[in-house]
Amino acid sequence: MASPAGYLRRLTRRLTEDIEELDAEEMAESSHSTGALPVVECARGQEVTMYGRLRSVESCSRAAAAVVEAEFFDGTDSIQLVWIGRRRIPGIEPGRTLTVRGRVGERGGRKVIYNPYYELREPA
Template sequence: MLGRLRSVEACPKSVGATVQAEFFDGTDAITLVWIGRRRIPGIEPGRRILVRGRVGDRGGRKVIFNPYYELRGNS
């Protein structure tokens, strides 16, 4: 899926650190969660990325944990 990150939030607690981002591909929003990360270079609001992973459900919302991603140009 190719889309943009709408928002990015780091939860840097020493136990359970995560980076979460809202990804939008033009049709639907999916929450991306990287477990064990405090920061990921290039993962910032407005950035275009290509993501792949298994879509699951968390509290009625779509989520992908530890997705594969490729940063793309912002055009």
């Protein structure tokens, strides 16, 4: 059983810690519990399965080539997801939790996965 002092310490930490840090911590724990590879550990050329949340989603203008880009965050780091040939993907929107699979590449010094396989999830 937890001591009252331990409970108070955890409660104080929760009330005073930065919300983004707490969210990242919870997302990393959820990702770890699914057995997914953390983004921070994945390397170029590696086939990966990751669990996380979309922070932002952008689609191109009609004049440009059809592309949907999303920033995927799992609590440890972020990776860019790029779907080529699509202007919009139902369910791919900021705040959605998903599992993605694909091969890690690199673009402009950042990690990227082109045309990843994805499954929409409910938050764990």
